[in-house]
Amino acid sequence: MSDNDLHDAVQPDMGAAGSDKPRPRRCYTRRMTVEPVLFFAMFSMALQGPLTTQYLWERLSRDLGYNGSRSEGCTNSTNPMEKDVETLTSHWSLYLNLSGLLVGLFSVMLLGPWSDHVGRRPVLIVPFIGLALQIVVYLVVMYQELHVGYLLLGRIISGLSGDFNMVLAGCFAYIADITDRPSRTFRVAVLEACLGIAGMIASIIGGHWRKAQGYINPFWLAFAVNVFAAIYVYFFVRESVKDKKPSKLFTLRHYQSIFRLFGLPGENGRRSKLFLYSLALLLVVTVHMGAKDLMVIYELSFPLCWDSDLIGYGSAAEHLTYLSSLAGLRLFQLCLADSWVAEMGFLSNISGLVVISLAVTTPIMFTGYGLRFFSMATTPVIRSKLSKLVEEGEQGALFSVVACVEGVSFILATSIFNSLYPATLYFMKGFAFLFGAVVLLIPAGIIGLVEICSQKPLYSQFAEIS
Template sequence: MEESDTAAILPADVLNSTSEAEEADAPTTAGSCDPLPRFSWPRLPPVSVEPVLFLSMFSLALQAPLSTQYLWDRLSEDLGYNGSKRSECTNGSVPPDPLQKEVETLTAHWNLYISLAGLSVGLLVVPLLGSWSDLAGRRPVLILPNLGLALQALVYLIVMYLKLPVVYFLLGRMLSGLSGDFNAILAGCFAYVADTSDRRSRTFRVAVLEACLGLSGMLASIIGGQWRRAQGYINPFWLALATNLASALYAYLFVRESVLPDPSAKLLTPRHHKAVWRLYSSGGRSSEDGGGFHRYKLWFYTLSFFLVVMVHSGCRELYVLYELSSPLCWGPALIGYGSAAQHLAYLSSLLGLKIMQRCLEDSWVALVGLASNITGLVVFSVADTIQLMFTGYGLCFLFMAVTPVLRSKLSKLVDPSEQGALFASVACVESLCFLVGSGVFNSLYPATLHFMKGFSFLFAAIILIMPAGIIGTLQCLDQRRAPRESTVS
């Protein structure tokens, strides 16, 4: 095993024991410890976690819009509503069908109940798995949640085959939540990147992971919409099941461990939650140089991350519902294209971030991304035609440049030995984002249909002004403190 390959798999605290000058270049090895068995196949670049995240996201993006459409169809069937004969889709002067509003409301509420079933359980499990991975290794946190997601897809398939009541969807989500759900996979992947990257390249490495989310989501959305129209719901869910199993198998066979596993590490212990609490109560070991301001930055960046991801997750569940109903009345193909356009922004955000980093600090890049998101949401709030809806998707072409910047800033605020606790807390916050976002927006949407159909998107745009103010203020304070610190030193 060559020196570059060994550096890619050594623990983060070993990598960061080198000098700052060495850290600016590629990571180098320290010591002769090689905790992993040597592989016998030909020389290859170090295998990372991008394929795991790609496959897991493909399964999630394939299921999410199809689940909403399935709920719509099943509830329409139960209520006797035939959506194919809606005259209001072609004639704006016809008042909306009361049954359509009832189907919309019930679908939004069932989306909320199903999300709560999984995310409330995951909120307790994800921080345990994330902090445990700092001791037991990252690979278990990449394998177990994928198996849970596969089990969820299997439950959904049983419901569809047997035409069981949609309440059984709750069981599938709870089983997935007990294994950590998709948020645990995110925590494991981002912690893995923090283990194997230096501070200078970390923002872009995180953005590459998020671009994998977008690319897989785009492909899944196109395939899912066309496949559902051609063959129904069951076959796409079989693919989702197979994809999660493939992701777990890939992580087991090919992903090299980035930390030295401790076989005695226990999962069910309060130690993991305490590690997260100590990080935010004291600011971590790195706060010794930054004082209280360092701890405040950790809290404020976490708050910004919470608000941004809450808006993203809450609005994502409304897009399909907004497009299914009048005046848009989109079919499966258009819904697939719309979801693909949304996920294409992950790639355009990666390209934009790489270009803007040449002349802008990361904080200003994040503000540009927030401006892109806000303008797109404002257009969504008044969109009543296909052209306006896709204009909104186009304006959001940089909206995913925000979260990689925030993840990177949080990662740089803590010591290398605290990355596990940090990403456990970020995973916990992300679970809370999905929980709160789903609750707020799935409740707000039916409550505001009578006076403004797109009010939820306008409300989301207003919320995003808050993290923009926080990020801008912290960047200005950092710029003012830098000359003082250099003078003192």
């Protein structure tokens, strides 16, 4: 801990000028806090995601009477039945994502501001209960071989509890509560690295496990992980909101607090920066989730025709970017401002997506994964910059907005990419990934422009020194 950090930790933070009432002191710490919580949530989601897509592929193939390209030696790239299976799988993935996310938007906007009053722990427990119930529905569908449409019920239940987005919002708000401004970007990146570690482990386990035992047992593990995570939060996570007070959950005041966050002008162009950074995050997450949703379908079909082992390794390579981005972020922060670190992340992401869009062999596909080694450095920078624009008592409201932005991103991703992919199969199979690379040029321009406009002129810096 630096001298400045130590000073801030022991001195009470005074309120506005002229006020003698100290604000609640932050609990600065370097110890592990909610990182395991996000690890458990991501492990469960990463274990389910590729398996759900593969389950849809197999069930829909069986319904259509299609044996798959593997029985044909993976040589028939024009089989119309394969195109039908790809299209149906893409559309059902769209329906599952939309059903949970649309419901989750309203839940997150209530739970996030509510956590500013009652604390972060309740809003970290509730989503895990919903995620566990979702898996119960999925297991019933698999055991009874019900129509895949019944999977929608599980997604709606999870959405009512805030879904995975509420876990993200609660964890990032928690980190904002306990960190100071200089260290926040790296702590947010550490939290995001937990996403990568969990996703990488779950992807490798899921691919091999499905091949050996099918779908049922991996989903039971995901259920157990969600239950354990809720227990962990209840017993081991300390509350980060020091000035807790009772508050109703179902009230319009929570929505009003979000409106005040973005509707009222602030100092140094706060409102415009909030909008611009939120737009940048919207586009980044849209491309990230849109490409991620299509990866499994892209790898299952001709000409790659990967089996579950290779799909697991590919998903692990995708999640490995969280760790490599964390290491790169820590290194480049020594000589570059956060915004320029984010620009390097955009360059990595764009180049990787371009190569993936042209991949026709396994080595080229993994080359695309490799080029994206620094692609996840952008989101922690954006989250940190958003967090630094608001007050301590607004972190829950802010990250509920961020969660809603990400929810809208998921909706846009599934709507655009899952519709674009089947529509462009006949002239360029990887066009959706190329489209994502072009879209990323917009947030890259936004962050660069905000950074340049925020820099003080040289003469004003000399004036301050004098």
